[in-house]
Amino acid sequence: MIVTRLIMLAFLFCLTACEKEELHFKEGDMEITVLPGEQWLHDFPLFLGLKQKNTPQFAIWIEDISGNYLTTIFVTHKIATEGWIFNKGNRRKETLPHWCHQRGVVYEDGLLLPTKKQPLADGITGATPQGRKTIQVALKSIEKPFVVKAEFNHSIDFNSNFPVDAVEGAENYSGGEMGSGQPAVVYAAIIYPDTREASLQPIGHSSPDGTDGSIYENLDKLTTARDIVQNIKITIW
Amino acid sequence: MVRFIVVICIAIFTQNSIAQTRSAASLQFALDHIEVGLEHNLVGERVVGHLFAGIANQNLPGVFRNYTFRIGAAYTAYGDSQNQICVNGGLGVYFFKHEQEVNAVPMSDIGVRYSHTLKRLPKHGGLVQISYRCGRARYKQQFSSDVLDIFTMSDFRVTPLHIAIGYLFKF
Numbered sequence: 001m002i003v004t005r006l007i008m009l010a011f012l013f014c015l016t017a018c019e020k021e022e023l024h025f026k027e028g029d030m031e032i033t034v035l036p037g038e039q040w041l042h043d044f045p046l047f048l049g050l051k052q053k054n055t056p057q058f059a060i061w062i063e064d065i066s067g068n069y070l071t072t073i074f075v076t077h078k079i080a081t082e083g084w085i086f087n088k089g090n091r092r093k094e095t096l097p098h099w100c101h102q103r104g105v106v107y108e109d110g111l112l113l114p115t116k117k118q119p120l121a122d123g124i125t126g127a128t129p130q131g132r133k134t135i136q137v138a139l140k141s142i143e144k145p146f147v148v149k150a151e152f153n154h155s156i157d158f159n160s161n162f163p164v165d166a167v168e169g170a171e172n173y174s175g176g177e178m179g180s181g182q183p184a185v186v187y188a189a190i191i192y193p194d195t196r197e198a199s200l201q202p203i204g205h206s207s208p209d210g211t212d213g214s215i216y217e218n219l220d221k222l223t224t225a226r227d228i229v230q231n232i233k234i235t236i237w
Numbered sequence: 238m239v240r241f242i243v244v245i246c247i248a249i250f251t252q253n254s255i256a257q258t259r260s261a262a263s264l265q266f267a268l269d270h271i272e273v274g275l276e277h278n279l280v281g282e283r284v285v286g287h288l289f290a291g292i293a294n295q296n297l298p299g300v301f302r303n304y305t306f307r308i309g310a311a312y313t314a315y316g317d318s319q320n321q322i323c324v325n326g327g328l329g330v331y332f333f334k335h336e337q338e339v340n341a342v343p344m345s346d347i348g349v350r351y352s353h354t355l356k357r358l359p360k361h362g363g364l365v366q367i368s369y370r371c372g373r374a375r376y377k378q379q380f381s382s383d384v385l386d387i388f389t390m391s392d393f394r395v396t397p398l399h400i401a402i403g404y405l406f407k408f
Contacts, residue, residue, distance in 0.1 A: 022377075022390070023377070062385075070384065071382060073385075116300070121380055122335040122378060123379055123381075123389075124380045124387055126378065126392075127392065127393070127394075129391075134389070134390065135387065135388070137385055137387055137388075138385060138386040138387075138388075139384070139385050140383065140384055140385050141383065141385075142384050142385060
């Protein structure tokens, strides 16, 4: 009897878990859709020659038209919760330096990255999706125009301009062997009061080693990093 | 290679060593999962039923805030007085917790376990479990602040490859 009840309970849990929830947009809502590019998945070596396909780290946030940070919309889990495994204490400040500096929150260790003790709220974090990601934003008191920005990066995404053996302190140093390789790419779009659709455009790359929050406009030295994301589309309902 | 694996499997599954009749409790450790289990012979000497409960930390490394329950069965493919190799599988629920709610994710698993009991202390032993687990859910997240509300759909997937080591106590 007890076993039967347990099986029925398990069945009910399974049914509950299979319930479909979807996003329902209202007039004035902003829909942000991230479409993965050809380089969305990137080989990351594990051990004994085994590799795993890693997804990129990214953040999406809003700034006012003067470039002042207003609020974060989404950040991938590893950055938002210090969720790295086997990072040997390396906080990977080169991952999304522009978002970190714009946000400007300094943590216990003096870095601008959220920690395990002080992670970002669950509602704006999540594992990097394997495919398309859609976010619904209901704007309450943010006045248009404003700027939506996004920053994308893969770790160990080295190329000949940002090599693994770059010397610390050099302008192409990106954190060493387990560093970023090619720096994060920053995208932006201005949302005006009459904007209905927009696509974020690349405006530059971040500091390769994460030491500053500047945007470096020349993207010529980047190769695969430019194809991590295909499109970041904004629709105003 | 395939032939070699087939031959090995046939050799293991057709050997005649007698598996031990047993009840046992286990404690298993994986990087993102700690599990206690109970097992007992169900049918004959080779088929064992098992029940597991555990805590897991998959969505926030180091913070064990998820819960798991599994039931299943194991077939003892090879067994002697000290060593056993079991093929096992089961069904369960992974309770994935985040700030706003707990999501129940159905999961299934199939795997192989090697256990070894000590010669001097035959009730005590160690085990290595390798499993492939399936389980995923799509869930809605919400964040509210003074300036905006954010809604997003997120995906949760139980880590497929599960490798655990553990302690086995037979009684």
